[in-house]
Amino acid sequence: MIRRPPRSTQGVSSAASDVYKRQQDNDKISIMPDSPIETFHNPRPERDYEIVIRCPEFTSVCPKTGLPDFGEITITYNPDQHCIELKALKYYLIEYRNRGIFYEAATNQILDDLVAACQPRRMVVVGEFSVRGGLTTSVSSQYVAEDGLEG
Numbered sequence: 001m002i003r004r005p006p007r008s009t010q011g012v013s014s015a016a017s018d019v020y021k022r023q024q025d026n027d028k029i030s031i032m033p034d035s036p037i038e039t040f041h042n043p044r045p046e047r048d049y050e051i052v053i054r055c056p057e058f059t060s061v062c063p064k065t066g067l068p069d070f071g072e073i074t075i076t077y078n079p080d081q082h083c084i085e086l087k088a089l090k091y092y093l094i095e096y097r098n099r100g101i102f103y104e105a106a107t108n109q110i111l112d113d114l115v116a117a118c119q120p121r122r123m124v125v126v127g128e129f130s131v132r133g134g135l136t137t138s139v140s141s142q143y144v145a146e147d148g149l150e151g
Contacts, residue, residue, distance in 0.1 A: 063100035071129035
């Protein structure tokens with residue numbers, strides 16, 4: 001009979017092990033991407049319209065194994081006074097390539113950062129992550145401003 005060792009960071013790369021231990025100690029500790037999210041003035045703030053942005057090549061690092069994670073991030077939002085500048089968003093998302101973060105944390109962090117940057121009426125961020133161990137994961141997080149219009 002083969003016995004499995006107790007669940008630990010045994011067999012995990014040292015870099016991933018360090019990230020995982022930090023997250024176990026305090027789930028809120030994280031290193032934020034350096035690239036700022038830039039915005040520009042909404043050309044039609046009086047109109048309620050929707051913007052959909054897809055990032056089909058999103059990558060991050062599994063904090064437990066140190067292996068790369070692949071997925072697609074879709075951002076859907078109704079801007080208020082500001083819209084997200086796409087080149088800055090691209091660089092912001094690229095910063096996740098070297099970051100050890102779980103899918104759920106990445107999706108929610110992206111939402112928090114984008115809402116802080118552009119203060120939309122509504123926003124939904126969906127992370128559709130590729131197969132890992134025979135499983136796919138989809139994480140959806142949403143924000144509605146207190147005075148946002150309900151549709």
